[in-house]
Amino acid sequence: MSAPSLIEIKGLEYAYHSGARVLHDINLSVCKGEFVAIVGQNGSGKSTLARLMAGIDFPSAGQVLAGGINTRDKKLALDLRKTIGIVFQNPENQIVFEKVADDMAFALGNLGLDKDEIAVRIRETAAMMGIENFTDGFELSMGQKQRVAIAGVLAMRPECIIFDEPTAMLDPRGKKDIHSIIVDQHKRGLTVVYVTNVIDEVLSADRIIILSGGSVKYEFEKKDLFRNIDKLKELGLETPFIFESVDKLKSRGIDIELEDYTLDDLTEKIAEKVK
Ligand SMILES: Nc1ncnc2c1ncn2[C@@H]1O[C@H](COP(=O)(O)OP(=O)(O)OP(=O)(O)O)[C@@H](O)[C@H]1O
Ligand SMILES: [Mg+2]
Structure with a gap:
């Protein structure tokens, strides 16, 4: 029997206010405990889909359910945040407060956690992400900001995290370190949706979804990756x-x-x- 689904997307269409339809005919589900990679060329709609999945933006038509919660349901916004988190492609969109600890504490406070629990989570996550010595979030490099952004979402411990190219700004060692932290969190039960164009990161997924022109062009299980490698080559990914x-x-x-x-x-x- 397959695991119950955590995210259900039905008949999704999306257009930005400014104009053209960016996503169309998207029907997808992500199961509890799954690791799904979303791959696609620049402009194919990956980040837009990621934001819609996390309930940051809302569908123009169709619906997104996360843990059974319709992302449009404002009354369940807090439950939604406990279910699903997102690491934005641009970490500068994630960091609100100047002090790294304040930034993490604010999001945790919004979850209703007490001060002691907040302090423990900040300490543990900062150590795991190697950011203990980062103090001023605005003065960090982009790669350092990316670590802080990821730490902030991990500390919230949602059931599922959508990572939008989370290692794009990191150096080679950093890419490996952060990717393996995410793989480890998945092994501990985190459901992962991972937007990436890095082949080694795709290899960690249970299922691969390829977006093209705003819709799902291909979708296949990891076990079928070998015979679908040409589809990844089409995107310019290395074998x-x-x-x-x-x-x-x-x-x-x-x-x-x-x-x-x-x-x-x-x-x-x-x-x-x-x-
Ligand atoms: N804020 C916006 N307003 C209007 N159009 C937008 C906006 N953001 C993205 N788009 C358009 O939506 C389409 C999909 O963009 P999106 O950022 O989702 O692609 P992506 O696959 O994440 O690309 P990348 O690989 O560069 O991160 C593009 O055609 C883009 O021009
Ligand atoms: Mg993107």
Whole structure:
């Protein structure tokens, strides 16, 4: 039996005030505990969809339900915030207060948490995200701001977080660190919707959704990724190193079926073959 759905999008259409329809005919669901990657070229509508999923913007037609809550229902706005959080593509849209701790505390206070709980969550999340020494949020680099923005949402501990290209501004080490923190949070039960065009990050997903021109062009499970790799190439994404390795081994007569496309998985399968 599949897990119950946490986000349900039905007949979604969206146009900005200024004009043309940006999203159309979107029907999607995200299950509790799932890790879904949303991939697509610049302007395909990823960030717009992310904001609609989180109830920051509202559909022009159709509806978005998150944990059964219609995102338009203002009376349930607090419950919605406890269910779903979003890390914006631009961290400057996320940071409101100058002091990093005040910024995190404000959002936690809005959830109705007491002072002690707020202090514990700020301390734990700041340590996890490596931002303990950041004080003035406005004076940080974009990559540092991105860490603060992610920390603020993680500290709220919603059931699901939508990450809109969360590692785009980080250095290579930072990208790996933050991506693995998100993967770890997923293992602990967080439902993750992850907008990215980084192939290694796509590999962490259970399901991949490709947006094009404001609608879903392709949608497939991770287990079908190998035979759908051309669809990612269409977007200009690189072929993962793991896939090339499997192809090369195959050309040498060694057939390998991977389960999670990690180096550990590949090593394990080769070791089984040569035993
Ligand atoms: N505030 C806005 N007002 C009007 N149109 C907008 C606005 N924001 C985005 N758009 C338009 O909506 C479309 C989708 O934009 P969106 O930012 O959702 O794309 P994206 O896939 O996230 O792109 P990127 O990869 O560059 O982040 C684009 O055509 C864009 O011009
Ligand atoms: Mg975007």
